[in-house]
Amino acid sequence: ANATARHDVVLWARDADQARDMQSRRENTRYLAGFALPQALRIASGDVGAVAQDRELLVVATPMAGLREMLVALAQSNAPVAWLCKGFEAREDGPGLLGHEVQQQVAPGLAAGVLTGPSFAQEVARGQPTALVAASARPEVRQALVETFHGPQLRVYANDDVAGAEVGGAVKNVLAIATGLCDGLSLGLNARAALVTRGLAEMTRLGIALGGRAETFMGLSGLGDLVLTATGDLSRNRRVGLLLAQGQSLDQALAELGHVAEGVYCARTVVKRAAQLGIEMPIAEAVAAVLEGRLQPRQAVARLMQRDPTPESS
Numbered sequence: 001a002n003a004t005a006r007h008d009v010v011l012w013a014r015d016a017d018q019a020r021d022m023q024s025r026r027e028n029t030r031y032l033a034g035f036a037l038p039q040a041l042r043i044a045s046g047d048v049g050a051v052a053q054d055r056e057l058l059v060v061a062t063p064m065a066g067l068r069e070m071l072v073a074l075a076q077s078n079a080p081v082a083w084l085c086k087g088f089e090a091r092e093d094g095p096g097l098l099g100h101e102v103q104q105q106v107a108p109g110l111a112a113g114v115l116t117g118p119s120f121a122q123e124v125a126r127g128q129p130t131a132l133v134a135a136s137a138r139p140e141v142r143q144a145l146v147e148t149f150h151g152p153q154l155r156v157y158a159n160d161d162v163a164g165a166e167v168g169g170a171v172k173n174v175l176a177i178a179t180g181l182c183d184g185l186s187l188g189l190n191a192r193a194a195l196v197t198r199g200l201a202e203m204t205r206l207g208i209a210l211g212g213r214a215e216t217f218m219g220l221s222g223l224g225d226l227v228l229t230a231t232g233d234l235s236r237n238r239r240v241g242l243l244l245a246q247g248q249s250l251d252q253a254l255a256e257l258g259h260v261a262e263g264v265y266c267a268r269t270v271v272k273r274a275a276q277l278g279i280e281m282p283i284a285e286a287v288a289a290v291l292e293g294r295l296q297p298r299q300a301v302a303r304l305m306q307r308d309p310t311p312e313s314s
């Protein structure tokens, strides 16, 4: 609403039927039911390059799996491009890249960044107070995001630490699956606090190794989004953990969700990239093992608790 009040906004959808449905109902009944789309919002489908031409700012709101394709399509754009995706790219044969690494590969000339931080879509759509991070190495991208989205309901903080902001957004999804498992098994509030805190240590270790700054992980895109997603029942990632703990299979849990849960797709990638860098991530490893069916949730907990003692700062 902040953006549509001040700008001419076009929503592009890859599925023409979905675009027609949103146009006729003025609602996204499949992905965000119950929220009227602002009257001023225009809806389009078809050639995304043509729709993107002459726009002031382009925002990619696909899952991580669609980011590469979108950046290729937008590679010649003169306007700043930002994505909302939170994950590592999880292609079978790929190295598991963060969004800015994908962009460097396929569209290095773009002025690009990420808009991230603790933000359940339903609460943003309701206009409930929310604070985000606009992260980019390019000041014009940070400025475009702040100018477009900052308003009475939404505070947007600028940060030039893209790697840190992206690692926070990706790893918190894996950790939210862990806390969902923990709460689904009724392990208690002590256990959840331990998971969040030790998870933050894992996120920070990996993030620093990938070029992020330590203080970023104590900010909105790190601790902030971790607290929200690990404890808030609106989280799809947390719900996957809860459903697995109730004995559902991963396929059943994902079918019940009907939306992307990025932690499911990138848990293995997180562990793989950490291992390449010699970083220990026992919680992420336990989540990956449960998702792959190699451990039952209770076995994963036992394995975490039976680890040798280590100094807290490690």
Ligand SMILES: NC(=O)c1ccc[n+]([C@@H]2O[C@H](COP(=O)([O-])OP(=O)(O)OC[C@H]3O[C@@H](n4cnc5c(N)ncnc54)[C@H](O)[C@@H]3O)[C@@H](O)[C@H]2O)c1
Pocket (backbone or CB within 6 Å): 014, 015, 031, 061, 062, 063, 064, 065, 066, 067, 069, 084, 085, 086, 087, 119, 120, 121, 122, 258, 259, 260, 262
């Ligand atoms: N929903 C939230 O509260 C929220 C908040 C912040 C960030 N995010 C992040 O935003 C990203 C998208 O999440 P979501 O909640 O919108 O997911 P979703 O599953 O609810 O919706 C995904 C949308 O992307 C479209 N899509 C899927 N693959 C595509 C592709 N290859 N090309 C074009 N469109 C494609 C789908 O048709 C659908 O409209 C994720 O990375 C998520 O982590 C979500």
Ligand SMILES: O=P(O)(O)OC[C@H](O)CO
Pocket (backbone or CB within 6 Å): 086, 117, 118, 119, 120, 121, 173, 176, 225, 228, 229, 234, 235, 236, 237, 238, 260, 261, 262
């Ligand atoms: O529903 P989730 O678990 O994908 O989380 C949504 C947002 O990333 C929360 O900031």
